Amino acid sequence: MSQALEQLRDHLATIRDLNHTAGLLAWDQRTQMPRGGASTRAEQLATISRISHELFTGEKTLSLLDAVDVADLSPDSDDARLISHTRYNYERSSKLPAEFVAKQSRVRALAGKVWEDARANADFSQFQPHLETIVEMVREQTQFLGYDEHPYDALLNSYERGLTTKQALGLFDELKAGTVPLVLKIAAMGDDGRDAPLHGNYPEALQEQFGKKVTVRYGYDWNRGRQDRSTHPFCSNFGRNDVRITTRFNPNWLSPALFGTLHETGHALYEQNIKPELDRTPLGRGTSLGVHESQSRMWENIVGRSRPFWEFFYSDLQATFPEPLANVDLERFYRAVNAVKPSLIRVEADELTYNLHILLRMELEIALVEGTLKVADLPEAWNAKMQAYLGITPANDAEGVLQDIHWSGMMFGYFPTYTIGNVLSVQLFDTAIAQHPEIWDEMRRGEFGTLLGWMREHIHQHGSKFLPNELITRATGRSMDAAPYVKYLQTKFAELY
Amino acid sequence: MSQALEQLRDHLATIRDLNHTAGLLAWDQRTQMPRGGASTRAEQLATISRISHELFTGEKTLSLLDAVDVADLSPDSDDARLISHTRYNYERSSKLPAEFVAKQSRVRALAGKVWEDARANADFSQFQPHLETIVEMVREQTQFLGYDEHPYDALLNSYERGLTTKQALGLFDELKAGTVPLVLKIAAMGDDGRDAPLHGNYPEALQEQFGKKVTVRYGYDWNRGRQDRSTHPFCSNFGRNDVRITTRFNPNWLSPALFGTLHETGHALYEQNIKPELDRTPLGRGTSLGVHESQSRMWENIVGRSRPFWEFFYSDLQATFPEPLANVDLERFYRAVNAVKPSLIRVEADELTYNLHILLRMELEIALVEGTLKVADLPEAWNAKMQAYLGITPANDAEGVLQDIHWSGMMFGYFPTYTIGNVLSVQLFDTAIAQHPEIWDEMRRGEFGTLLGWMREHIHQHGSKFLPNELITRATGRSMDAAPYVKYLQTKFAELY
Incomplete structure (x- = not known):
């Protein structure tokens, strides 16, 4: 050297x-x-x-x-x-000029506190002047950063280098066309209560114990990680050898901690499997938020909400929680964890409706950045889209426009990465399955080594060495493509509903 | 400003x-x-x-x-x-030249590992060459740092600014004269098993719960602190508003966690009560190791092993641990926590013999620094002093010369601060009692506010603003003085033995 x-x-x-x-x-x-x-x-x-x-x-x-x-x-x-x-x-x-960066910190710190209060009071008017400053600064930021086609490109690139607004909109168009009719059809059927088995007596310590069993089988290395409690679950790492996840437990509801743990474990597997040579270098971390989310969503949803997964784990789960699950058979449980229920809160959304929450936010962000939507008109615009995509309307702004922390933190361009992650999760998983059809059978035996090995080889080990699209193209033979994801959702939920 | x-x-x-x-x-x-x-x-x-x-x-x-x-x-x-x-x-x-500091780090890192192995194997010869290098460097260090009277002064000053070797030796002479005869007399009486009640079934969670009750009454602010497990207990702080203690629990022995918790709480009370204006300045911490230790030893021993303390807490302790304590009355328990038993391991020593462990180490350090003792002769010198002061001899070097981490870390001059802490603890406590005789009665009611208030006013709040001796003189009207401590030990243990 x-x-x-x-x-x-x-x-x-x-x-x-x-x-x-x-x-x-x-x-x-x-x-x-x-x-x-x-x-x-x-x-x-x-x-x-x-x-x-x-x-x-x-x-x-x-x-x-x-x-x-x-x-x-x-x-x-x-x-x-x-x-x-x-x-x-x-x-x-x-x-970004130093004064601008300093002003960002101050505005964010103040807006964060105001947003908390405003949400607690369900009162958008408290937050409005701060959000107006933020939107103004975000628009300024796009000028500093520069862009070729659309100012929103500059923001997207903070989280997903190389992604354009045009691409993102195209992707969401496919998603909208492919899933909104299905969502509205299911919404019209009304709630059949199929998720009831997930609510009941689920003692925290047993939830923790069961979650740990799954993460061990997934391949999370507990010698280089740990799990703690936090209000909002996250994954954090201080090098590839110290990758920690956090969870929030609800003793009367199985889903948040279980699927939250699988989700954060997906993030953790990415960081733990970056090749050692990249540790302590800027390349020693996942390449983008979208690619990161592809890993968490894959282990949470495609794997963790699949029939083969539960064919292996369900008897153990049932034995762990005899009271709520004694009379629930595998098929009913599988339907419970895949219940679709248009709802107001993004972080609690099911697999099918989740992206519509994102679409709504992205469209609003673009309009704010373009200047075609005023902050003052935001709550109304939010509620209108909620009705159009999910068929429901928030009772107040805490359930609506005030629910997320991102805008108070000036994180415009961040939301789309959640959906990019969903899209990429299926594209990558399908490729792995095409090359190793035995993965499904392994899952039925509680083995995940082939799947993890494929992700390690094609995604994890490289850290940030390749740009997101370059990495995906190398791994799957083509650029990001929404078609497999739309097909996955349609197939899965047409069978369920 | x-x-x-x-x-x-x-x-x-x-x-x-x-x-x-x-x-x-x-x-x-x-x-x-x-x-x-x-x-x-x-x-x-x-x-x-x-x-x-x-x-x-x-x-x-x-x-x-x-x-x-x-x-x-x-x-x-x-x-x-x-x-x-x-x-x-x-x-x-x-x-200290930069190369010397860098060499120190390397030597320490290596010696630390070798010491661990040597202790595990009870084999001093493994550690000897490293300790020879360390002693040589320590002697060099005294030259770089400079001193007026004795090279060991330069080392003492790293931990206790202003303290001289002459003062330290004088202090230990008083201690030796005042306590060695008593120790040897007790040793000659043989072990009467009076500490037996402390051994038994003490479930960890209950120990933790009881310890917490005491620390709350002491005045430890749990809103600005927490307690965790660690192999070697310590107190750590990141500003006055985040002062954490750690503990090691032994489910079959009450003493380590209980008195360890009281000890670390003493350190924590000091840091939590430094005045806010000193936070984030170099003065925002305890002024020296000795003064720090005066606080931990006071809350652990003078308070925590006193009759008034147990007059308040014992019934609760007995109710918490009915199995080992049902037939143990208050007086017997008080005698158990004050059992004197000459022993080989410093960190497990009782209040009376503790200082002799320190005396031994200080005398050996001085001889090594003076060059009158060779590292090769250290184990023999150690064992001879052990016999002279405590009447016992280690079976091997792991129980003897290899037991402490300090020398592998090049921390010469550190040990005496433990005894300085003991001496100062009584000098300060006696002054507080003279001004507020009601402190004993408050203790009998489980109240510690007057004592803590006095320490806060005269010691804690000042952080490192005053040098150790200046602080002690301001608080007690005179310089460090061993007499009250010797008297305290003689009175307490003459009554017990």
Whole structure:
């Protein structure tokens, strides 16, 4: 390795250590920290983030990048990719003026608190002036960052590098055409109560124990991970050897902790299986939010809500929770975990209606960024779309426009990655199945090694070495494609309803 | 506040945030981290420590210190003390050459691993060459740091600023004269098994519950703290609003977790009660190890092993653990927790013999630093002193010279602070009692507010604003004085034996 390259790697490793340290501060804040520690913790996080940002955007990064002779490197080598990845991020982060970034932090911090209150009071008017500032700044941000076709592209690219608004809209058009009629048909049938078995006496400790059994079989390495409680479940990592998940338990409802655990385990499997050489480099993490979500949604839904999965696990689950499940047979349970029920809250949505929640938000974001929708008109626009896509209307703004944290955090362009993840999950899974049809039979035996191995080889190990679309094309032979996902949903839910 | 002062405070606050962050990395490492995370965690700790050290020893610190017009400040003001404290530490840390500091880290890391193995094998010869290097470097360190009278002064000052070897030896002479005869007399009486009630069926969860009750009454603020498990108990803090203790439970032995919890709570009360204005400054922590230990030993021993304490708590303890305590009356229990039993392992020693373990180590350290004792002769010297002071001899080096981690970590001069803590605990407690004789009665009612209030006012709130001896003199009207402690031990144990 050239000396310049070695120095660059050291410099980036320092920054990576700082970022992982900030990650630990945040993980601790959400899982362990005593309440009184909040304000000092905020200072600590600000300090670590500032130092990391200063180190990365400082002259040293650029001069080290310039000093490496890229011509010496094969274009597909880890080192060449490390350099192009770093240069891209360096240039992108230098596009935002320091004062703008500082103002972002202040506005976000304040808006976050106001949003919490506004949601508690179901009162959008409290939040409105803050959201107006945010939308104005987001529009400014798109100008700083630049774009070819549409200002929203600049935002999407913060989370899904290379994705365009046009692509995203095209994808959602397919989804809308393929699923809205089915959703409205099911909604018209009314609630048949098929998810009832999931509600009942589900002691927390037993839920935890059962969830752990599944994650062990999935291949989550508990020697390099752990599970804690948090209000909002998440997966956090401080290098590939320390990847932690969190869960929220409801002792009277099986779904949140069980499927939440499978979901976060999907994220964790990605991070744990990045190849060791990328650890402590900027490539040592999942390549995009969408690709990350493809892993979590696959292990949660395609695997975790499938018949073969439950053919293996159901007898154990039934023995663990005899009271609520004694008279529920496998087929009825399978139908329960796949119940479709148009509902108001995104994070509780079923597999079929989930994307419509996302579509709604993306369309509203685009309109706000384009300036064709005013913040003041947002609640009404929200409710109208809710009615059009899901056939229901929120009783108040807490159940509606105020439900998500993202806008108060200025995270425009983030929501679509959830659906991208769903789309990619099926595209990847179908490819793995085509190459290894035995995967279904393995699942029936509680074995997941072939599936995990395929994901490890084609997705996980590469970390951020390849851009999202490049990675997907290498893995599946084609660009992101909504067709398999639409087909998956139609097949699965036509059989169920 | 002048602009220079403000900049200095900002600069030092950044460093403090980094140090607290390193503290969290270490806390997590010892309480939460999955095993696989060890090597990446070591890198993260090294990075944060290096950045903090670079920031503190860099030119900016000196130029900001020089820019403040100290003449403007009252000598006893927080700001004046902040500056003299910082200047002292700056000058001290610049005395050690960077190569020496780097070599220290490497030697320590290696020696730590070798020591673990050597202790497991009870084989001093494995550790000997490493300890030889360490002693050589410690002697070099005393030259870099400088001293007036004795090279060991330079080492003591790392932990107890202002303390001299002469003072420490004088103090131990008093202790030796006052307690060795008593210890040998008790040893000659043989073991009467009076600590038997502490061994039995003590379920962990109930121990935890009872310990928590006591800490709440002591005044530990659980809103700004928490308790976790760790192999070696410790107290750690990330600012005054996040002060955490750890404990190790033995389900068949009450003492370790109970008195360990009271001990760590003593440390925690100190940090939680430092005045808020000192938070995020270098003064926002206890002023020395000895003063810190005075707080932990006071709440553990003077309070926690006193009759009034148990007059309040014993019926609850008995109700909590009916099986081992049903037939044990208060007086017998009080005698059990104060059993004296010369033993080989320092950390398990009783209140009376504890200091002899320290005396032994200090005398050996001084001889090694003076060069009058060779590392090769250390095990023999250890065993001889063990026989002279405690009347017993280790069966092997694991029980003897290899038992403590400190020497592998190059921490010479550290041990005496344990005994300084004991001495100061009585000096402070006696002063508080003289001013508030009602403290004993309050204890009998499970109330500790007057005692805590006195400590808060005279010790805690000041953080590191005053040097140890200055603080003690302000609080008690005189310098550190062993006499009250010797009297306390003699009175207490003459009555018990």
